[in-house]
Amino acid sequence: MKIAGFAPFAPFAIAAFALAISGPAAATQARNGGGAGMVNGAEGIWLNPHGTVAVRTGSCGEKLCGWIVWASRAAQQDAHDSGVEKLIGLELLEDYRPGGSGKWSGTVYVPDMGHSFPSTITRLGAADLKIRGCLIGGFLCKSQIWHKIEKMPEE
Known part of the structure; x- marks a missing residue:
């Protein structure tokens, strides 16, 4: 059984929890040595479009990372x-680096595929992120919009 958010090509859905930070702020923080200050504005909890997985983003050294903090029963079973x-x-x-213009680049791990893939995150506003990932050298790509949430969903 494959559910939305964990099906093949959903690496980018999962990726999504990802991080939001304005391009100029990220570039400035990166030049200044970043660290925890580099993710100011990027911390938060992000829900995938299907409402099956939530990820908390935060600092991991001088980069931004994200960990699953909530998943529906179906996502957990899958x-x-x-x-x-x-x-x-x-x-x-894993290891998202600021790239300017509100973009970050890093790696997303897709549990049901057992692989990591290159990924970018673009801030669309205070509450939305566009997560894009590609399986093979810029080909076979998918994008999704993830939304910032204040509390965990209820099942």
Whole structure:
């Protein structure tokens, strides 16, 4: 069984929790040595478009990372069926670096595929991120819009 958010090509849905930071602010922080200050405005909880996974973003050294903090029962079961014993706490967004113009680049881990893929995150506003990921050298790409939330969904 594959559910929205964990099906093949959903790496970018999962990626999504991702981070939001304005381009000029990110560039300035990166030049100044970043660290925790580099993710100011990027911290938060982001929900995938299907409402099945939430990720908390935050600083990991001088980069931004994201960890699953909530998943629907169906998403947890799907991940378990794919060999992932514990979905909550799993780092999905790895080492995102500021790229200017409100963009970040990093790697997204897709549990049901068992692989990591290159990914970009673009801030669309205070409450929206566009997550784009590609499977093979810029080909076979998918984008999704993730939304910032203040509290965890209820099932």
